Amino acid sequence: MPRNQQILLDNRPQGEAVASNFKLVATDTPALQDGQVLVRHHYLSLDPYMRGRMNDAKSYAQPQPLGEVMQGGTVGEVVESRSPKFAVGDKVVGFGGWQEYSVVDANQPGSLKKVDTTHVPLSHYLGAVGMPGVTAWYGLVKIIAPKEGDTVVVSAATGAVGSAFAALAKARGCRVVGIAGGPDKCQYAVDELHFDACIDYKQHSDGKAMGQALKEACPKGIDGYFENVGGWIMDAVMQRMNAFGRIALCGMIAGYDGAPLPMAHPALILVNRLKLEGFIVSEHMEVWPEALTELGQLVATGKLRPRESVAQGIAAAPEAFLGLLKGKNFGKQVVKLV
Amino acid sequence: MPRNQQILLDNRPQGEAVASNFKLVATDTPALQDGQVLVRHHYLSLDPYMRGRMNDAKSYAQPQPLGEVMQGGTVGEVVESRSPKFAVGDKVVGFGGWQEYSVVDANQPGSLKKVDTTHVPLSHYLGAVGMPGVTAWYGLVKIIAPKEGDTVVVSAATGAVGSAFAALAKARGCRVVGIAGGPDKCQYAVDELHFDACIDYKQHSDGKAMGQALKEACPKGIDGYFENVGGWIMDAVMQRMNAFGRIALCGMIAGYDGAPLPMAHPALILVNRLKLEGFIVSEHMEVWPEALTELGQLVATGKLRPRESVAQGIAAAPEAFLGLLKGKNFGKQVVKLV
Numbered sequence: 001m002p003r004n005q006q007i008l009l010d011n012r013p014q015g016e017a018v019a020s021n022f023k024l025v026a027t028d029t030p031a032l033q034d035g036q037v038l039v040r041h042h043y044l045s046l047d048p049y050m051r052g053r054m055n056d057a058k059s060y061a062q063p064q065p066l067g068e069v070m071q072g073g074t075v076g077e078v079v080e081s082r083s084p085k086f087a088v089g090d091k092v093v094g095f096g097g098w099q100e101y102s103v104v105d106a107n108q109p110g111s112l113k114k115v116d117t118t119h120v121p122l123s124h125y126l127g128a129v130g131m132p133g134v135t136a137w138y139g140l141v142k143i144i145a146p147k148e149g150d151t152v153v154v155s156a157a158t159g160a161v162g163s164a165f166a167a168l169a170k171a172r173g174c175r176v177v178g179i180a181g182g183p184d185k186c187q188y189a190v191d192e193l194h195f196d197a198c199i200d201y202k203q204h205s206d207g208k209a210m211g212q213a214l215k216e217a218c219p220k221g222i223d224g225y226f227e228n229v230g231g232w233i234m235d236a237v238m239q240r241m242n243a244f245g246r247i248a249l250c251g252m253i254a255g256y257d258g259a260p261l262p263m264a265h266p267a268l269i270l271v272n273r274l275k276l277e278g279f280i281v282s283e284h285m286e287v288w289p290e291a292l293t294e295l296g297q298l299v300a301t302g303k304l305r306p307r308e309s310v311a312q313g314i315a316a317a318p319e320a321f322l323g324l325l326k327g328k329n330f331g332k333q334v335v336k337l338v
Numbered sequence: 339m340p341r342n343q344q345i346l347l348d349n350r351p352q353g354e355a356v357a358s359n360f361k362l363v364a365t366d367t368p369a370l371q372d373g374q375v376l377v378r379h380h381y382l383s384l385d386p387y388m389r390g391r392m393n394d395a396k397s398y399a400q401p402q403p404l405g406e407v408m409q410g411g412t413v414g415e416v417v418e419s420r421s422p423k424f425a426v427g428d429k430v431v432g433f434g435g436w437q438e439y440s441v442v443d444a445n446q447p448g449s450l451k452k453v454d455t456t457h458v459p460l461s462h463y464l465g466a467v468g469m470p471g472v473t474a475w476y477g478l479v480k481i482i483a484p485k486e487g488d489t490v491v492v493s494a495a496t497g498a499v500g501s502a503f504a505a506l507a508k509a510r511g512c513r514v515v516g517i518a519g520g521p522d523k524c525q526y527a528v529d530e531l532h533f534d535a536c537i538d539y540k541q542h543s544d545g546k547a548m549g550q551a552l553k554e555a556c557p558k559g560i561d562g563y564f565e566n567v568g569g570w571i572m573d574a575v576m577q578r579m580n581a582f583g584r585i586a587l588c589g590m591i592a593g594y595d596g597a598p599l600p601m602a603h604p605a606l607i608l609v610n611r612l613k614l615e616g617f618i619v620s621e622h623m624e625v626w627p628e629a630l631t632e633l634g635q636l637v638a639t640g641k642l643r644p645r646e647s648v649a650q651g652i653a654a655a656p657e658a659f660l661g662l663l664k665g666k667n668f669g670k671q672v673v674k675l676v
Contacts, residue, residue, distance in 0.1 A: 249608045267599055
């Protein structure tokens, strides 16, 4: 029975999330029941949506319960099995939470999935070939639905969703423009992620400057926008949207801390006949196989080379998560445990 | 050559539109060329969209030119014809503008359409069986796309769009809730327009009171919303939307005067996975025949009995229009000329 370090949600944020909202504890892993497997986590996924669940507010998902292990995606290896479905040594992706080990009921559909690490590194199943990748796929393919030659824009461009979005949009013949924080990220977006242009929101730090930068980067206007941020950046993008533009909303980082986040010019939805649609990728499981196949191929063929920010050890998870919320990560944020 | 009184746009509004933005002039109708007809207007249509065109701002339509006749829909009678397509006495709907007569090139597609007044009064071709009716139809059928039993809400409930919306939604088995200004309008909405409930926004005049009223009127939440107003009413409705709700935006009266009109809680689009779509009915001419057929049947069978506010004489048009922008009309606002 290995010792299992865990991060619990100890108390809810008052405004900004802080390290003291979390608590590190250790426990013994329990003996397995029939049908269960013990997974040793190699990586934890840290994702912006987790901030929303820390609040005790009505939302699409239940709030993260206080005093329980922080929920989240994990990849790892089966180290003990009392299920015929999994053997010791299997590499698996699941939803094990912020802890070193998890006990999983292998009979529960979708609780654990074997993955092939021949061409795709294990950690990428938390990013480009996982939930964030499918998120990019759904927003681009099902909501933005671009035609060849369309200009599409994504915020948080070098993150897990943004990286996948760029590769998927380039494969469809789009002009792809990113928005990211700082010259290094923007350089990386263009050099490594194949963005046609990337705008530094720290350099263009108000609506007017952002508007001018968008005008230069998108000379034919914007046909599709994938929203990861919200707030003033979205306001600036909306003013450059073409008629019949589509906006996929899947994240509003800027609003998770409870600060009011109005949309400045909703009348543009009418003036430019825009379509805005919010979505949660876990409600569209029917697209996952198709999306994961395409994303796996993009990674295997080197067309999508996602970058990761890797924090070391379970104790580093809270600070890495708080950094993610402030854009301190560079690429998909994971915590390496093994 | 009859004398033709006309209302011109003399100057653009600085903020709120005022009567002195308009100018009444008189001119002789010109002699007809081959292919032209002379139409004597019986009614002019006054519509909220006209306020947007008075501004010199980028929008979906060109601004109304200064010094020219205010543009708008008209119904009338052919009084002189040099086209084989129209005979003297034909009742016609067109886009003749704020004047007593118009000269129309009958060869230009869509410029003039003969209508049947056997079962539908002529003026209704400007309202329930015209552009506003089709607007309601498109937003309901193509964007909200309700299932039987859905709850749908419309603002400006007793106006031309709202009245048609109610009849169309009831025909589809929806619970239909209106929002209108004042007890008389609300009573009328329920008694004559078949709304299941109608909320008086003058009585429930802030977001909290409106939210409570919506909660009572829509016990199962709101599945579809047809937006005619914008601003705080839309904010209140958004907070009561069910997951996967749809919002059709076709008017934002509250914003036409140039006042900033933010959306308070755009994060709800994500939280509730809403779809918002702006549209202009003139860009969807393919639906007009189907929509007008249904609307004409609803009127002919008495299921849609739209009310009109009738101003008398061309000189009354500016004041009637300004009143419309303030909700002083009760039903479709027209100006009777004959």
